[in-house]
Amino acid sequence: MRDPITTPVTPDLLRGALDVERTERGLLPHRLPARARAQFSDGQLAAVEAQPSGVRLVFRTRATTVELDTLPTKRVYRGVPPRPDGVYDLVVDNRLVGQASVPGGNTLVVDLATGAAERRSGPAGTLRFTGLPDGAKDVEIWLPHNEVAELVALRTDAPVEPAPDRGRRVWLHHGSSISQGSDAASPSTTWPALAASLGGVDLVNLGLGGSALLDPFTARALRDASADLISVKIGINLVNADLMRLRAFTPAVHGFLDTVREGHPTTPLLVVSPILCPIHEDTPGPGALDTAELARGRVRFLATGDPAERERGKLTLGVIREELARIVARRAADDPNLHHLDGRELYGEADAAALPLPDRLHPDAATHRLMGERFAGLVFADGAFAGRRAG
Template structure:
């Protein structure tokens, strides 16, 4: 029997991580990032900094004979003033591709956010330890999916047998960009965000650049997509532009073209799927911005309201229906010269009937059951027979 003294500590390095575009060495260990340093340097927005450092879709992947695995990590946990405590971030364990455990890391830093004033305060805390034991005997591939909604510094990986990087699985790489819905807001765990579910069903390797609040057609994000090797690319565009009331139609159309042009510089013939927003009744025909309603915060309920005036659409303010119409037109225009670009209406993933059955709890974000439905539908739409990402799809 192994004792603690026999255990092996393996440094966490980039070759053990999948789904991250950059790995920053910190005082405590390493911090996975989902945007490269150059992109991060071009924007000082705190929401983006928090979102891209939350490791949605990032996982430790290694081959080992170990039956016990421990991971020391330093999470940064969010506390919202006036709201009940948030649950700890969830880590999902997969062994040879199958679910084998779930856990959380205690302790960590605390980020206290006052949504009424926009202020925040960070307090340092200690690392904690995640332990998985009773793993099957023999050589196996182990994946530890990091919390999709909790910034996570990786401090130490300990096992009772040696670890080596898992071999390349040979699957196609799917690169996806979207909003907090793609990031995984309100999903149950990192492997049950809709992109993770769709990737599992489609048999592909996911790189998830869903960035909560930050799918804003930023040029640095387009360059990150351009420079990331991928076999398949999808973009979910729209809801954050309305939430933030960021631009008018005059700016939106060339911004979408520019975003697509930049991606095509690095991926000239890669299958590219542009997906419009899922149904969100408060913004279907009412422009943004979105504003939080704090009246139920003490009971753990936060809802959002649309603050715009539907009449403002005539002056170019964006609504979800306006965005869908324009995205469909843009993709149809570009498809004349680009046979590998495609459009999907997000309401085919979550529409009026789904809202009636599985309403958006806060008026913006799907719950865990809706994430599963969206993931299953995207897998069928994109990876199923005749889908634009299907293995049998015609070559470019």
């Protein structure tokens, strides 16, 4: 690059993050605010909230070459086949034009048997995109949905300025690893990112792998964030974590929704029940890795609960779907902007036959696309989120 221009990576160039942290190396996006992060000590949640699903660097420029230095942190699980490096998507004027990964970086080695984690330091790396179209354009670099990325330096061959506000509605979504994008092909092709693109909205994705657990601090984060549309996808983590019984679940859902409504009393609010997951439809958790499959080098999950325990209040996906529908119907009598979507409309029995969940828990890339297209049709086209921003 001839005469490169270095632009400081500042919060005004980021979208999709609720908070940013200044580190020794650069800027670290967070998807939960500092107040929430101070209220838990769970390493799983700390790891996934710092994985910037839905977060993108957005700017306007005439540059034809763009370089971004980042310091990734990759998670490695002992005994589990390594995951590919995280993918960065380059989107120019709403069109995906390039993809790249950053090798190296820090590594967090996790022992699944004990939960112990060892952090190993590594160097920053550089993404380089060339051959961008000449002329002024909106550029987005979508950060990996499954890998922490500290942003160190941005270089271009033409000046950069923050992209103008296009007046698009902001969609704030909360869910599990399925919403975060587990097993999606890339960050702009997770099902929420695809649905947001088709719906013409700006996404803030609070999909938190293993951590959609009706936590009060997450509800407060939703309450305090700016949003024109809000959705919460509830269920799978409560079952596979075996976290609570039906007696606790019902008031916890009410409390979660009450908190969100404190900050957004009339915002369209959609409650989405779980997509089909055959292992947990009628069998409670906890979920676990299938050790026999792991010995063959394959990651598969199974349900370890006893179906008979449903009578004593253990949760299954079937139980949760029925209760969520009842809760929303009851609340909607006084809240006309509250809506419900059965997750099986996004992925149901016929889909499971055609596109089975590869690890029995997470959808693959083709299923993310299917779910994103269906959500856009069911919710944005003529459903709960139809219409344009008032004014």
